[in-house]
Amino acid sequence: MESLLDLEVAILRAEGTADRWEFEFRFPDGGSLSSFQAACREADVGLDVQRVYDLAEEGFSPEERTLTPAQREVLTAAVEGGYFAVPRETNLVEIGEELDISDQAVGERMRRAMGELARAAVIADAEVGDERA
Known part of the structure; x- marks a missing residue:
């Protein structure tokens, strides 16, 4: 792991x-x-790879390649519910109730999703910087 x-x-x-x-x-x-x-x-761990594919070649957009469906669902509910508004218009408990999952699961999915998006943005910025150099 x-x-x-x-x-x-x-x-x-x-x-x-x-x-x-x-x-x-x-x-x-x-x-x-x-x-x-x-x-x-x-580590002498048996591994049987069933399928390898490139998400870009499969027609997925960069956003679809970055987030899992569960992460996208939580972020969509958060954006639509006003979670990122100032002041907030919803909270993790309400989002969880809407999606029928715990507020802890909402928070974990949201943190993972935001981490993935942040990493993708940093990598994209670095690539643009490399092209400019």
Whole structure:
């Protein structure tokens, strides 16, 4: 799991039984996937990759590639409900009630989503800066 955190990999789905686990990950790039596979080999962790695809080639917009559907749902409810207005027009409890999830889940999804958007913005700014240099 440390390898996933170090590589900034998003875990989109995780399902397990007593015998095996299935995961759906989002890697920031192909190099991260290769590094993760190498870390699994070094740790003697069996890995069976079922599918690898590029979200850009699949027709997803940059926004769709950045957020999970659950994160997008929470942010949409927050924006539409006025969570980011000053003063706030809603709160995490109300958003949770609207989405039928706990306020803790709302907060966690919102923090993850905002972190992903912030990282994407910083990376985009850095790329623009590199082009200008």
